[in-house]
Amino acid sequence: NRRIVLNSRPHGAPSPDNFRLDTTELPKPTDGQMLLRTVYLSLDPYMRGRMSDAPSYAAPVELGEVMVGGTVCQVEQSFHPEFAVGDWVLANTGWQDYAVSDGQGVIPLGRNLEHPARSLGVLGMPGFTAYMGLLDIGQPKPRETVVVAAATGAVGSAVGQIAKLKGCRVVGVAGGPKKCKAAVETFGFDACIDHYASDFDQQLADACSSGIDVYFESVGGKVFDAVLPLLNVKARIPVCGLIAHYNDTALPEGPDRLPLLMQTFLIRRIKAQGFIIFDDYGPRYGEFLAEMTEWVKSGKVKSIEDVVEGLENAPNAFIGLLEGKNFGKLAVHVG
Ligand code: NDP
Incomplete structure (x- = not known):
């Protein structure tokens, strides 16, 4: 063994x-x-x-x-x-x-x-995370703009496709042209922005001309920095992961931006909620699996x-x- x-x-x-x-x-x-x-x-x-x-x-x-x-x-x-x-x-x-x-x-x-x-x-823990984080915490409504970090990953690809099924406009963020192409062509996102691009912030702003109503956070770092100024009044942020920081050994250098963050949350009445999938939603696994299995079988959700x-x-x-x-x-x- x-x-x-x-x-x-x-x-x-x-x-x-x-x-x-x-x-x-x-x-x-x-x-x-x-x-x-x-x-x-x-x-x-x-x-x-x-x-x-x-x-x-x-x-x-x-x-x-x-x-x-x-x-x-x-x-x-x-x-x-x-x-x-x-x-x-x-x-x-x-x-x-x-x-x-x-x-x-x-x-x-x-x-x-x-x-x-x-x-x-898609039919396991990451799919469950996408389903509950987006639907229960994100509460997406038709025609709203949903931004998804790590868009072609296990969680992100499911988040984007569920948001499309709910009638949203979906903008992904991913690393590199190959991933961005897959987000649009395979997963049906309306747009996907490469976070390695030098004008990433501007490109994201252009793709979200009506602001952002739901930001599905899996990354943190510069992706969140670019999202923050675009958040609409009453935006929701399911805080799923912060992968850009998992290897950090200390807080980043630079000016303290906590006041900017809290001011934005206050003025725009933003709701951010973290969750740990099985701790918070364990009993709803069956509900997720039944609906996601149907979506996968019918080709509405790809992986x-x-x-x-x-x-x-x-x-x-x-x-x-x-x-x-x-x-x-x-x-x-x-x-
Ligand atoms: P992915 O399949 O999305 O793989 C991780 C991706 O994260 C990478 O492919 C990369 O995508 C992106 N990434 C990695 N490092 C960085 C970085 N430094 N800066 C920006 N992007 C980075 O993983 P999962 O779908 O499994 O997980 C996605 C997130 O969801 C993670 O944060 C994870 O911790 C979280 N999660 C949380 C759960 C919960 O219960 N709260 C449960 C399951 C997952 P790219 O190349 O596009 O940048």
């Missing part, structure tokens, strides 16, 4: 030596348990938080422990009454080939699963999966995720 453990804690951006590949004996399930074989491992930005021991909403991974992560697995051996050999399941077995499970928190995915990696993306081959390549793929190297939902095909 190969597994990738946390070798050391990163200071700033993670590097390959923060991870270690080791091999253990195959774990043996006993009564009421099953052996799960990882087929796909999800790589997600929150894992950067788990590598750090700074206070957060979830406990850190301890040094020498297996990195946490959502997985799509097949049941390899079963002494569990509700799971049979060959069943597909959604689990949380982390960065390893095999794990024993007692079925707690394991979601059955049936006997035949055509697109396993989708259950880690791109960026699949990396081999567990041993997970660390570098994860490091790349924090640099924008992924194109779509990042997952590892373990075996």
Whole structure:
């Protein structure tokens, strides 16, 4: 059983030596348990938080422990009454080939699963995040302008497409021309602005000539700086993530812009709300999955999966995720 453990804690951006590949004996399930074989491992930005021991909403991974992560697995051996050999399941077995499970928190995915990696993306945690963050906190209304950061990513691509289904005008922000093209041509955004462009702020302002009613925040940094002056009265900001800051080791230099932020919020009566998807919305997973499954089946919501081959390549793929190297939902095909 190969597994990738946390070798050391990163200071700033993670590097390959923060991870270690080791091999253990195959774990043996006993009564009421099953052996799960990882087929796909999800790589997600929150894992950067788990590598750090700074206070957060979830406990850190301890040094020498297996990195946490959502997985799509097949049941390899079963002494569990509700799971049979060959069943597909959604689990949380982390960065390893095999794990024993007692079925707690394991979601059955049936006997035949055509697109396993989708259950880690549009039909899994990131899709759920997009759905609840946009609809419950963003409250988009027809003809409003919705701006989506990290627009071609697992969460952002779903946010933009749901906003289109709700009749909004949708403007994405993404890194580079290839991603911007996909946002418009594959995901149906009305426009998408490249945050690497030297006149990014101006381009965003031009694309949002009626201002911004909902800003789905996943990035922070210069993207938020460009959004702030464009926010309309009564704008809503689901604060989903701040990936541009996950590797920060201190607050940025420069003038204190907190007064500008609070003044804008006050004068324009802006509502910003953070959320942690399963903590805040766990009981509504079924509702999300039913509606999103219909949208995906009917082609109303599309997805791109960026699949990396081999567990041993997970660390570098994860490091790349924090640099924008992924194109779509990042997952590892373990075996
Ligand atoms: P993505 O698939 O969108 O991948 C991350 C993307 O973020 C990169 O491809 C890149 O896109 C962008 N990015 C990375 N670094 C930077 C940077 N320094 N500056 C600007 N953009 C950057 O990831 P997910 O869809 O899985 O997650 C998106 C966000 O949602 C993250 O912030 C994540 O933490 C958050 N999240 C929050 C949850 C919650 O419960 N609150 C649950 C799930 C996700 P580009 O090249 O286009 O810049």
